[in-house]
Amino acid sequence: MEIRTDEKIINYIKKKIKNSHNIVAVLGIEMLVEGGGCDLDSDSENYRVEEEYGFCPEDMLSTSFFNAKVEKFYRFYKKEILGMQQHSTAAYDALLKLQKQGKLSAVISQNFHGIPQGVHLSNVIELNGSINVNQCPHCDKDFNIQYIIDSRGIPHCDHCKVAIRPGIRLIGERVDSELMTQAAMACDAADVLLILGKNMYNDRLEYSSAPEHEQLKVLFSKNEFERNSKVDFIIRDDIYKFLPLIID
Numbered sequence: 230m231e232i233r234t235d236e237k238i239i240n241y242i243k244k245k246i247k248n249s250h251n252i253v254a255v256l257g258i259e260m261l262v263e264g265g266g267c268d269l270d271s272d273s274e275n276y277r278v279e280e281e282y283g284f285c286p287e288d289m290l291s292t293s294f295f296n297a298k299v300e301k302f303y304r305f306y307k308k309e310i311l312g313m314q315q316h317s318t319a320a321y322d323a324l325l326k327l328q329k330q331g332k333l334s335a336v337i338s339q340n341f342h343g344i345p346q347g348v349h350l351s352n353v354i355e356l357n358g359s360i361n362v363n364q365c366p367h368c369d370k371d372f373n374i375q376y377i378i379d380s381r382g383i384p385h386c387d388h389c390k391v392a393i394r395p396g397i398r399l400i401g402e403r404v405d406s407e408l409m410t411q412a413a414m415a416c417d418a419a420d421v422l423l424i425l426g427k428n429m430y431n432d433r434l435e436y437s438s439a440p441e442h443e444q445l446k447v448l449f450s451k452n453e454f455e456r457n458s459k460v461d462f463i464i465r466d467d468i469y470k471f472l473p474l475i476i477d
């Protein structure tokens with residue numbers, strides 16, 4: 230198995246994790262992609278989607294698009310977002326191991342696809358909402374994901390007949406402030422912060438204000454141009470290959 234990261238760095242992070250009591254994992258797009266999902270923010274996907282729908286994913290996932298073109302929104306959303314399948318990976322197994330050891334205090338997901346089925350992580354903060362939460366904006370009735378998938382065209386509340394709102398954070402909306410506070414508190418308290426991939430909203434969360442020497446911050450990024458002076462290491466390897474190496 231090819232690993233680009235220097236062995237000294239691997240051993241250093243491994244030792245920090247071994248001695249840690251409070252690890253927080255922040256899940257990003259790469260976790261979704263490694264589990265079989267796709268990065269709609271990539272150039273090729275942007276191009277493909279724009280060819281098929283006439284708009285790029287970022288436009289279609291915005292509040293203004295949802296309000297103005299709800300039928301088109303759901304055509305895209307059902308096929309491209311709900312149609313995306315994801316499975317567990319060795320990276321999730323490694324996180325479960327940390328959880329069993331009592332070291333993993335929180336998982337902050339920036340993806341709205343939820344944690345893959347069968348992966349039972351506790352204390353998951355879904356910062357950008359979830360495809361599994363769907364609500365009528367009028368009467369607040371909840372609808373499961375199957376109701377959305379099975380609906381023809383726009384999914385309507387069976388009571389009010391208005392379009393159901395998906396529980397994901399649309400682009401242009403703020404992060405729920407209560408969730409943001411929870412996430413920030415968890416990150417601040419961590420002695421190791423694992424940032425597992427990028428945030429599709431590109432809104433560069435600062436993750437943590439903990440003093441540098443008190444917290445090890447490791448960012449996983451495939452973007453060769455990624456520079457981040459706020460983290461201790463940037464790892465270019467696959468997350469599913471790397472995490473098992475640093476977690477005993």
Ligand SMILES: [Zn+2]
Nearest residue numbers: 365368386389
């Ligand atoms: Zn309703």
